[in-house]
Amino acid sequence: xxxxxxxxxxxxxxxxxxxxxxxxxxxxxxxxxxxxxxxxxxxxxxxxxxxxxxxxxxxxxxxxxxxxxxxxxxxxxxxxxxxxxxxxxxxxxxxxxxxxxxxxxxxxxxxxxxxxxxxxxxxxxxxxxxxxxxxxxxxxxxxxxxxxxxxxxxxxxxxxxxxxxxxxxxxxxxxxxxxxxxxxxxxxxxxxxxxxxxxxx
Numbered sequence: 569x570x571x572x573x574x575x576x577x578x579x580x581x582x583x584x585x586x587x588x589x590x591x592x593x594x595x596x597x598x599x600x601x602x603x604x605x606x607x608x609x610x611x612x613x614x615x616x617x618x619x620x621x622x623x624x625x626x627x628x629x630x631x632x633x634x635x636x637x638x639x640x641x642x643x644x645x646x647x648x649x650x651x652x653x654x655x656x657x658x659x660x661x662x663x664x665x666x667x668x669x670x671x672x673x674x675x676x677x678x679x680x681x682x683x684x685x686x687x688x689x690x691x692x693x694x695x696x697x698x699x700x701x702x703x704x705x706x707x708x709x710x711x712x713x714x715x716x717x718x719x720x721x722x723x724x725x726x727x728x729x730x731x732x733x734x735x736x737x738x739x740x741x742x743x744x745x746x747x748x749x750x751x752x753x754x755x756x757x758x759x760x761x762x763x764x765x766x767x768x769x
Contacts, residue, residue, distance in 0.1 A: 630738060633691045633745040636752070640681060641694035643732045646702045647674040650724055653709055660718050662769060670725070670762070677755050684751035691745065722769050729763040 631639065647670050654667035685693050698706065705724055712720050736752045736759055743749035 630742040630744075631735070633688055633743070633748050636735070636739045636743060636745075636748055637681075637685055637688070637691050638694045639735055640732075640752075641696070642699050642702055643728060643735065644674050644678050644681060645696060645698055646706070646728055647725075647732075648678070649698070649706055650709060650721060650728075653706070654717075654721050657713065657717050658721065659714075663718050663721060666725070666765060666769065667721075669765075673758055673762070677758065680751055680755065684747045687747035688745045691748070722766060725766045726763075729759060729766055732759050733763050 651667040651670035651674070654663055655671070658664055658667065682693070685691055709717065709720055709724065733756070736756045740749060740753040740756055743752060
C-alpha cells in the first residue's frame, strides 16, 4: 500500500510537471505571438508613415512655366525700379554703387529673360508691371529719405534676393520648359552674388 501511495504521488507530481510544462509552453507561444503581433503592427505603422511621407512629397508642386515667368518678371522689375529710386534718393556711396549694379545686371537679365520667354512653349510674355505687393513696397520706399531710406532699401533688396534665389534655384532644378530652365540656371549665380553682397551691407 505504501508503494502504491508513493506511486500515486509520483504520478501526480509528474502530471503536475507536465501540466506546468504545457502551461509554460503555451505562455511562451502566446508571448511569441504577441511579440510577432507587435512587430507586425510596428512594421505596418512604419509603412503607413512612409506612405504618408510619399503622399506629402507628391503634393509638393513646382511653378509652371507661366507662373515662373510671371514671378521672374515682377522680381526683375522690382529690382530695377527700387534701384532707380535709390540712385535718385540715397547719398550713401555703398548704396549707390549697389543700386547702379542692380540696374545694370537686372536690365541685362531682363533682356535674356525676354529671349527665353520667346523660345518657351505656351508662355505669354508677362506685362511689365509690378504686382500689388511689390508696388506697395516701392510706394513705401518713395516716402522715405536719408538713412531711413537706405535701411529700407537694403531690407527690401535682401528680401527680394532671398525670394529670387529660391525661385530661380527651384526652377533651374525642377522647371518644365527647357528655355526658361536654362535662363534660370544661367541667372542664378548672379542673383546669389547679389544676395551675398547685400547681406554684407
